[in-house]
Amino acid sequence: MHIDTSRSRFDAAKHYSGVLALQGRVLLDQDHNEQLAIWLHQLRTSLADVIGQAGAPRDAAGFAVDRTDKTADKLADLSLSAGRMYVDGILVENAVDTTYWGQPDGHLDHEADQLPDSGAFLVYLRVWEREVTVVEDPDLREVALGIHGPETTARSKVIWQVAAYPFGNDDPGNDPAAHWRADPPFPRRGLLKARARTPDDAETDVCSVSPEARFRGQENQHYRVEVFRSGPAAAPETTARTSRRGNRDASLAAPAQFVWSRDNGSYVYPVTALRGAEVAVGVLGRDSRSALDVGDLVEIVDDSSVALLGRDIEPSVVRTLFAVTAVDTVNLMVTLDRDPSGETGNIGRDQDLHPQLRRWDAPAAEITEGGWLDLEDGVQVQFTGSGSDPTTYRNGDFWLAPARRTTGDLIWPQGDAGPVALPPFGIDYHYAPLALVPASARAKVVDLRALFSPLTG
Structure with missing residues (x-):
């Protein structure tokens, strides 16, 4: 979340399409990082315009949700399929089939993050990015510069986390995600x-x-x-x-x-x-x-x-x-x-x-x-x-x-x-509904993902 930079310069409102180097001039970290931010903004905006707010490729769709034990009366866990999904243009990848409790970046609390034991609930995906340095990934250090040599770069990493939104006694209706969107946990940020x-x-x-x-x-x-x-x-x-x-x-x-x-x-x-x-x-x-x-x-x-x-x-x-x-x-x-x-x-x-x-x-x-x-x-x-x-x-x-x-x-x-009063520079969270889990233990989980086929399919 924190890296040693001189400035974060990217501003989408300026509509820059690239950073141009000048002859004989020094290149600063903020210039390189701004170019990366411009590329990501263009790429993700284009993908979101084509795919929509969230979607999964039909032949490689990930994050399909189901009960791990369809015969149990009490829900203990959910399965999450391997594959890909795009949320606000961000590529999100689940490398292998996993579960709600086994998700790699969940680090769930076994009390606070328990799945609802009654009533219907929505399963949704939360996506954000963090910075990774040599402390988190020692492989980023080039040992040719010394065992304890200087850090040269950091990395940004897409984090995905699956969470549950309980409806309690409310009827989720035909559009269960509408309830979830109408009651965000942090409706206003200072x-x-x-x-x-x-x-x-x-x-x-x-x-x-x-x-x-x-x-x-x-x-x-x-x-x-x-x-x-x-x-x-x-x-x-x-x-x-x-x-x-x-x-x-x-x-x-x-x-x-x-x-x-x-x-x-x-x-x-x-x-x-x-x-x-x-x-x-x-x-x-x-x-x-x-x-x-x-x-x-x-x-x-x-x-x-x-x-x-x-x-x-x-x-x-x-x-x-x-x-x-x-x-x-x-x-x-x-x-x-x-x-x-x-x-x-x-x-x-x-x-x-x-x-x-x-x-x-x-x-x-x-x-x-x-x-x-x-x-x-x-x-x-x-x-x-x-x-x-x-x-x-x-x-x-x-x-x-x-x-x-x-x-x-x-x-x-x-x-x-x-x-000027500005909203937070980050953390930027992106969300997508995945599934509706009905109150009945025998009822089928409703897939809420939007699937799309390749243009050549």
Whole structure:
């Protein structure tokens, strides 16, 4: 979800068709990434225009849903067939026949993600993308540059997850997906503005700062503001509500929280062992800027906690920050201010899930709307609602704001009234209905996939 980049430049509204290199000029990471984003936008938009919102090729259709045991009175699992599907133009592939509980990127909770035991329910597909670095896939490192040599690139990976939407006592009708679309788990996602505040002494302290300078950092940064806990913006009184899924949304009773990083949250330290409050790591950073130090704040993450960010049922994965109290650079040992096991459970304990510490630059803070919030060095952000209805902030949603020392400002769209309020830059979720599972254990599962034949078929 977080990679070391200088800027995310792609803007579909500019209608660029390609990035053109100039003679003798340096090529930046943002130029290469923008070209990739342009290609993907063109390809996926074209596929969605031809196929529609979701569809599967008839001769290689995947994600067919059925009961694993058609004679059982109680539903325990669902089968998912191998094959392909396109959702909003994104190619989604299931390599082998699998099941609901066996889906590769599900990392399901055996309590929160149980299939409904009564009533009809909809089975749907959730698709999104995450970034993968050498921590998650060591094969990305070119060892010719050194065993612990530099990372050269990262990868983006399409993640698919199958989930269930229960109707309870409601009649799903002839269009069961209509109910699901009418009651999305996160109907409104908050907006954010960012700016670099003019220092109070800008006009008088002309020796140390230009009167025009607002960002006062010592070097360029790529700020990331990320929702750390789902929920509404902080208010004088916040009451819990009950969703149509029948779950008490306890997380929505507590205000949403956010964290921020000046380096896009890209500084991570692979965990090799957790022993109480002591954490053995593979590396402690490649230089003084990226190295862990006493007082730093870290989050323990792994493949399962990242995958659970996509869950549509609240609460999502519990996220917690820990303070570093000691660093042993010889034995590569980090001591935290407390044992994380009581708060994060098994997160970080399975080496197959690529556990790591992720560094953040400030404690988690409640999201409040309408006022400017100070980050550092003149950088400020403001959360704003997206309409008259309550705004729900979703765990993992993020915004990026590049800061440049030469201009003393952030790179952020401007309107007549100043910074423009923008929706989250990600995570972008895409959905498609797969099947309707009737209430009767003997009734046939209804396939809701749209199948298409090749033009030459």
